[in-house]
Amino acid sequence: MFEQRQLLDQMLSRAEACVKDLHLSIEESLKSDEASLGQLEVTILKAMLRLGAGLLGLILSAYAAGLADASQARRPCKCGGMMRWVSLRTKTVLSLLGKVAYERVYYHCKECKGGEALGDRRWGLAQTRTTTGVVQLLGYLSAGRSFVDTARELCRTLCWPKEWLSGKQVQRLAEPLGERLRTMDTEGVVKWWQMLTAARSGMMSEPVALLAKMESADPIRRLYVQMDGIMVRLRGKEGKGSDFWREVKVGAVFVAEMGQRVSRIAQAVGEVAQQQGQELRTWVDRPQGLISYVAGQVPAAAFGIRLYAEALGRGLERAEEVVILGDGAHWIWELAKEHFPEAVQILDFWHASEWVWKAAKGAWGEGSQRAKEWAEEQVSEHLIKGDAAGLIAAIEALPAVAPPPGANRSLPEQAAEYFRNNAARMRYPEYRARGLEIGSGTVESACKRVVGQRCKGPGMRWSEGGLPAVLQLRTLVLNDRYDAALAALPKAG
Secondary structure, three states: OOOHHHHHHHHHHHHHHHHHHHHHHHHHHHOOOOOOHHHHHHHHHHHHHHHHHHHHHHHHHHHHHHHHHHHOOEEEOOOOOEEEEEEEEEEEEEEOOEEEEEEEEEEEEOOOOOEEEOOOHHHOOOOOOEOHHHHHHHHHHHOOOOHHHHHHHHHHHOOOOHHHOOHHHHHHHHHHHHHHHHHHHHHHHHHHHHHHHHHHOOOOOOOOOOOOOOOOOOOEOOEEEEEEEEEEEEOOOOOHHHOEEEEEEEEEEEEEEEOOOOOHHHHHHHHHHHHOOOOOOOOOEEEEEEEEEEEEOOOHHHHHHHHHHHHHHOOHHHEOOEEEEEOOOHHHHHHHHHHOOOOEEEEOHHHHHHHHHHHHHHHHOOOOHHHHHHHHHHHHHHHOOOOHHHHHHHHHOOOOOOOOOOOOOOHHHHHHHHHHHHHHHOOHHHHHHOOOOOOOHHHHHHHHHHHHHHHOOOOOOEOOOHHHHHHHHHHHHHOOOHHHHHHHOOOOO
């Protein structure tokens, strides 16, 4: 389309000039005894970035010139009229190589008052001054750090002046990318679920492909699926006084292998199991390979479908055993019942222990020695042994107390109901004898890693659109699927 030989000559000339300037700079630096390797590296890096920016500008200008030659003075407009050549205009964009200036012909349509600069749309620069490469890098980096930190670190790494990029600019570029990725993912999940539902009801004869590609076809001894929730602060419409909190649901999926250490709780339960004459396998499961995450500020039903799709992709149908660990929240067990009906359900031991302490403190007060002694006794005599009935009886025997402010039932009454609802999920000696994990530490860690570290920093307040976008970026990066998701994005027109 454009004259290749002319472009090559321009690029060679630009490169030659750059190398000569670089040589002079290095020659001057070496005259000083204080010159360091680090200084030489930075000098060469800056020169190469300047050269790259110049070469990119030449390429974009040449491409636009070729389009202009083919279009001549007039070209058709989308409105049906004709656009007329107006002028040659220079545009400066921020690229991974730095700021790049290039020239393109601008056309204008009198009928619709619209205009177009040739070449901009081809490179995704029609209504922006930031290249796709920069936007995608900002999306990746801001998944792991604040927008301000992303701007600061990128400017330092690429030797940019600080004023080239601010935290607000990063936010305005990264969040729309995250939203595009989230929309694509949501639409894919909805379509997949509709097809799967139709196949199960006999309306489709073709098998439904997995939403996520399986890592291998090898059998899996044990697959864990853990769920939890974490609260995040959202920005109200009337200022900080109107801020509110919403729960983000988090899921962690991983294949387990036999571990090499026994935790303190495993040792305690092991002693009880041995006293009861049970054979005990001392090594407890641990994650093998990648832990993949699902997160979203969405209803439980939508979250469950996404988590189920993730579990299928990780090998759910090849797993000999599936284990669901949760803190006792009703929505967790409902999702387990719907999507993982054959799974072993386990109530997180530490959350159960916390409820024992809540009952004790509710009966005798915070910091009470009697509360401490009672709680420790119930944990060792009932909870560790998996004796839900004995624990409930002990709680119901506590002295009657008034409910906390704003509650309808006392803490002991709440604790008794909690254990009644989860009694079948508290067979801890049996679980440990089989090497099962009994603590949901993985998903609690996931809540901190996926949501807490990125979305709950000092002073962080999120818009209702910004939070889902950043969570999408965060999970894609942590699951090592960011580049694949970018490749699947529809190209901008």
